[in-house]
Amino acid sequence: MDWSSIGGIVLALGGILLGQAVEGGKISSLIQPAAFMIVIFGTVGAVLLQTKPSYFIQGVRLAKWIVLPPEDDREKLARRVGSWSQIARKDGVLLLENYMYSEQDPFVKKALRLLIDGTPPEKIRDICNVDINRYEASQRNAIKIWESAGGYAPTVGIMGAVLGLIHVMENLSDPSRLGSGIAVAFVATIYGVGFANLLFLPIGNKLKSLVLIETTRREMLIEGIVGIANGENPKVVEDRLASYLR
Structure with missing residues (x-):
């Protein structure tokens, strides 16, 4: 459990609500379903338009990592x-087969x-680097939906404000309906900027x-496996891996 993420969300939202209360405003005035629908649905729609499903x-799904x-x-x-x-230096790499079968991570198992x-060291590096590049590209494309949402939400919030003013x-002839329209206008802007930046x-x-x-973990593994394939001293391999942990 990442308590820093939970604490950050609570602190950010709590600060806004507390500030609203200190200023004498009602917290209920920040709850506007219409503004919420405009900002969330508009932002999600824009992100879907530019992103592969x-x-x-x-x-x-990656959001659970937070x-x-x-x-x-x-x-x-x-x-x-x-x-x-x-083990490889003392008894040969064939004895690592049992360790390969016990590994749960497909990438680690593949490298082993x-x-x-007996794949040549540079060939091991090339094959594993392809996997790393594909993994990183896939994950970054998925993460872009959050960055894109952060860019679109404030603009959609402004659109919500304009709709509220319209x-x-x-x-204007019905004063009883003016308050709700103005509330939607300003709260939509708050939702857009708030969701984006918080x-x-x-x-x-x-x-x-x-x-x-x-x-970095995968790159570290490749360095270790290539070092073993090159027959390097285990101490040298360990020192090289330690540089990834600093």
Whole structure:
């Protein structure tokens, strides 16, 4: 559980609501279903228009990483690779086959299989780098939906404000309906700017940092596997892996 993300969301929303209360305003005045529908549906529609459905679905699924991020097991992986290096140097790479079968990560399993099959070191690097590049490109395309939402939401909020003002102008003869129109106008702007800067953009940036961690983890693994394939001293392999953990 990532408590910093939860704390950040609570602090951001709580600060706005508390500020509204301190100024003497009613928190209920910030609850405008019409403004919410304009901003959310408009933003989602714009993002869907520019994004492949598969990337959109993937990006929505990645949102769970904000509170339940994947485990950063780089230190554990570095220790495993170091032990594989010692075993390979002492008894040969064929003895790593049992370790390959016990691995759950497909990328780690693939790298070990290439090593055990006697694939040349540079060929291992090239094959694994293709996988890394495809993974990173796919994840970044999915994350772009949050960055795009952060760009569209304020503009859609302004559109909501204009629609609210149009509603006001149409009902100048009926003072009882002026208040709701003005409320929608201003609250739509708040929703647009608020969702963009307090949720969408921070979510996108956090997801990018998590993808970077996974990319670094995979690059570290490649360096270790290539070092083993080159017959390097286990101490050299461990020192090289340690540079990825600083």
